Amino acid sequence: MSRKSTAFVTVDFENPGKQSGFIHIPHSPHEDAWGTTRIPIAVVKNGDGPTAIIQxxxxxxxxxxxxxxxxxxRELDPTRVQGRVILLPAINIAAVEAGRRTSPVDGLNMNRTFPGDPAGSITQQTSAFVNDVIFPLGDAFLDLHSGGSSLDILPSGIIEPAPDPEHHKRNAAAVLAFDAPLTVVVDNLGERRTSTAASVAAGLTTVGTEMGGGGTVSLEALKICRRGAQNVLSHLGILERSETQPERTEGRDRPVLTIPGPPGYVFASANGVFEGYHPLGTEVRAGQEAGRVHHLGDPFRPPETLRYGANGILYGRRQPGRVVTGNCCLVVATPYEGELP
Known part of the structure; x- marks a missing residue:
């Protein structure tokens, strides 16, 4: 039985040219009896070709x-497009406007709600609309993430594993075309409720990113992101390469890494303030001291020592000093040994 959404859009996905508008999801909180949550969307369509969804x-x-x-x-010229580009710049609009990882409306992390629920909360309805309405229109999906306010991560393209080997190769080829300084295979500890996992389940060529973080805007990560999005559209045949677009290396001579499951994460073992010992990119060893958690309110109590669980490079580092038990403090990435295109 198909899932029925009450959402409606103000763009026509089949019209040629450039359109901008909104996805409206009916929402009736205390302050608004018959309102909607309004999510921006743009569609650029011209000629024949594949459809890329970029979120x-x-x-x-x-x-x-x-x-x-x-x-x-604002700037993409429809005459450069062969196919269709669907842009979702602020898909979790309430969280974007609040500058929060989770939605202030329902407290949910959108990237743990797919495939969503068209009869659920606003976040669940939004992920259901993406899953049920937007994904079936697409051939490829590019999901642009950063480390957020809690993590600083080396800028990288992310390969979402696919169970089908040919699909996995498609994903890897597109991520290598993005041409980030690093490429990392990330399965989110087997989490299947993410947008990229749902995109893979829908059969789309899928590209993820991690573009810095720390709650700031990185100028270098912006450059990587701008160039990478253009590179992926060129890889798909939707855009021809412009004369001003730098030549991509498609990952040649660049490392491909993976997070080796639970040993790749260093979690806080107590409440306190985290002191990390190493900058991002440092080569580290399993068993090596990674940092300490200090008990500032109990200065006579020795700090808790944290250790790495895997050999590799330090890929992600917690940004806020204050931690509680279970917070992710550090992430280690190791060389990927799987097959790539």
């Missing part, structure tokens, strides 16, 4: 994606 703002404290997609919505 930003899944987490509202990750800024590079929404900035780059806003630029594309």
């Amino acid at each position: 930003g703002g899944n987490h509202g404290d990750e800024y590079e994606g929404p900035i780059v997609l806003g630029e594309m919505a």
